Amino acid sequence: MNMHHIRLGTGKPLLLIHGIGGSWRSWNPVLDGLxxxxxxxxxxxxxxGQTPKLPGENSFYTLADALESWLRDHNLVGVDCVGSSMGARLVLELARRGVLGAVVSLDPGGFWEGWQVPFFYYSVAGSVRLVRLLQPLMPAITGSAVGRTLLLAQFSARPWRVPADVALTEMRSFARTTNFDEVLKHLAYGQRQAGAPRGSIKPPLVIGWGRQDRVLPPSQAPRALAAFPDASLYWFDKCGHFPHWDQPQETVDLILAVTSQSTAPATAPEAAAPAS
Structure with a gap:
């Protein structure tokens, strides 16, 4: 299928894949820098966004299949790629399939266990229901630092600093996503994320994680590394679930460093322990 997309800048292509409920506009804080x-x-x-949902099942793996087909149709196999949240899991899955170049995966889902599964599902499902109910008031809420703090505390370590236009765009997108509920249920309770044996993915492959992620706790990061042992781990300090919101310049610097080198940047602290 065709997927709506935008192209900006010149040079070697770099593909950005947003998370559940987002759109290409989710990347607005880092688009200029990249x-x-x-x-x-x-x-x-x-x-x-502007792409219709898939006919039939809309799950993580049908999205991954559609994205792989889109890459092949647009001669983008081997493209450098960055993903956020569900998009971060998608780029790991496509790296496992061998269709991407350098990869940066920012706070990927799919590595929860036990109580973390219903916590993820019900907290995100509750949040999106609230967002839908509050749509008539959303410009006023996102236009206030106090409103953003209350609304975005789950997603950002410093929600009052998220630009009002970024917050409003994302909340509008969450409410308008036509397959949100179906995809969310499959993400939480569907097929587990398959890993990739050591040596099967050519570096660079970097997994970034916010130390204050309240959607996917940092304790999940070691499981991601265990599933993808060819990856390096990069910790974002003072950062929640979306590094491109809380640390946009650091996110740009990391992405450009990883995707312009044959190995991960020296600053990526692979052995660092998660925040308690």
Missing amino acids: SRKREVIALDLPGH
């Missing part, structure tokens, strides 16, 4: 060095391609996944 497009100064690369041709940035940011897409809307099926059911998100």
Whole structure:
């Protein structure tokens, strides 16, 4: 299928894949910084933004299949790629399939266990129901630092600092995503994320994690590394679930460093322990 996407800048292509409920606009805080060095391609996944949902089942793995087909149709196999949240899990899955170049995966889902599964599902499901109910008031809420603090505390370590336009765009996108509930249920309770044996993925592959992530706790990061032992781990300090919201310049610097080198940057603390 065709997926709506935008292209900015010039240079070697760099593909950006947003998370559940987002759109290409989710990357607005880092688009300018990335497009100064690369041709940035940011897409809307099926059911998100301006891309219609898939016919039949809309699950993580049907989205991954559709995305792989889209890459092949657009001669983008081997493209450098960055993903956020569900998009971060998607880029790990596509790296496992061998269809991507350098990869940066920011706070990927799929590595929860036990109580973390219902916590993820019900906390996100509750949040999106609230967002839908509050749509008429959303411009006023996101226009206030206090409103953003209350609304975005789950997603950001410093929600009052998230730009009002970024917050409003994301909350509008969450409410308008046509397959949100179906995809969320499959993410939480569907097929587990398969890993990749050591040596099967050519570096660079970097998994970034916010130390204050309240959606996917940092304790899940070692499981991601165990599943993808070819990856390096990069910790974002003073950062929640979306590094491109809380630490946009650091996110740009990491992405450009990883995707312009044959190995992960020396600053990526692979052995660092998660925050307690």
